[in-house]
Amino acid sequence: MRKNLVAGNWKMNLTYQDGLALVSEITHMVADEVSGANVEVVICPPFPLLHSVGRLLTEGGRIHLGAQNCHQQDSGAFTGEVSARLLQSVGVEYVILGHSERRQYFHEDDALLSQKLKAVLAAGLKPIFCVGETLETREAGETFSHLGKQLKDGLFHLSNEEFDQVTIAYEPIWAIGTGKTATSAQAQEVHAFIREQIARAYDAEAAQNTTILYGGSANAQNARELFSQPDVDGGLIGGAALKSRDFTEIIKSF
Numbered sequence: 001m002r003k004n005l006v007a008g009n010w011k012m013n014l015t016y017q018d019g020l021a022l023v024s025e026i027t028h029m030v031a032d033e034v035s036g037a038n039v040e041v042v043i044c045p046p047f048p049l050l051h052s053v054g055r056l057l058t059e060g061g062r063i064h065l066g067a068q069n070c071h072q073q074d075s076g077a078f079t080g081e082v083s084a085r086l087l088q089s090v091g092v093e094y095v096i097l098g099h100s101e102r103r104q105y106f107h108e109d110d111a112l113l114s115q116k117l118k119a120v121l122a123a124g125l126k127p128i129f130c131v132g133e134t135l136e137t138r139e140a141g142e143t144f145s146h147l148g149k150q151l152k153d154g155l156f157h158l159s160n161e162e163f164d165q166v167t168i169a170y171e172p173i174w175a176i177g178t179g180k181t182a183t184s185a186q187a188q189e190v191h192a193f194i195r196e197q198i199a200r201a202y203d204a205e206a207a208q209n210t211t212i213l214y215g216g217s218a219n220a221q222n223a224r225e226l227f228s229q230p231d232v233d234g235g236l237i238g239g240a241a242l243k244s245r246d247f248t249e250i251i252k253s254f
């Protein structure tokens with residue numbers, strides 16, 4: 001049985017103080033309201049918050065710590081960068097890779113992402129690998145060929161054992177931060193396609209076991225409908241993860 005997962009991507013938001021206040025509200029709400037739910041929760045704050053947020057999460061129990069990026073090398077003269085090994089040593093379990101904002105603003109391509117994936121896996125961490133199409137690509141009818149290529153070039157070079165550690169996030173770029181969500185039918189169609197590609201690249205069991213998240217203006221109002229789709233196993237949440245009540249309601253949508 002694959003796991004359901006809700007991950008909050010805080011992006012470059014909040015101060016240290018605001019972040020700690022938010023995570024403490026979330027841990028309390030989750031502890032009070034979400035006890036039996038069949039869902040794993042991950043919070044991905046910016047780097048300077050990881051250690052302190054991780055400590056609050058450990059005290060609070062059941063929420064896991066994620067990072068938003070890492071460098072592909074283990075250590076060395078890479079000013080301003082953070083390695084997967086360092087992330088692991090502060091208690092990080094998940095790392096988001098290939099987010100469209102990293103691909104767009106930091107020119108991360110499939111070759112670089114392949115190296116980052118290897119580094120994350122070598123450090124014993126679990127990648128959340130993002131794919132998604134622009135509005136232009138969707139309107140040109142090229143969504144599936146685009147996603148197929150991102151999966152093949154960025155991800156499917158992994159061995160079966162490595163791939164077992166991967167969570168995939170489908171984030172249509174036109175839905176990120178726009179308030180425009182994919183319909184549940186659009187999300188389901190793409191998630192089923194992704195699962196089919198996994199079955200082809202690996203096998204049916206790997207396809208069934210892979211958690212595939214939806215991201216792009218998911219919120220407390222639409223999460224239940226999205227998560228009710230057979231191939232949607234949770235969400236990678238941006239804006240709504242910055243509000244404790246909304247994030248908790250999304251977690252409760254399973």
Ligand SMILES: O=C(CO)COP(=O)(O)O
Nearest residue numbers: 009176177216217238239
């Ligand atoms: O990019 C996202 C999560 O990684 C989605 O962001 P929003 O939920 O703000 O649209």
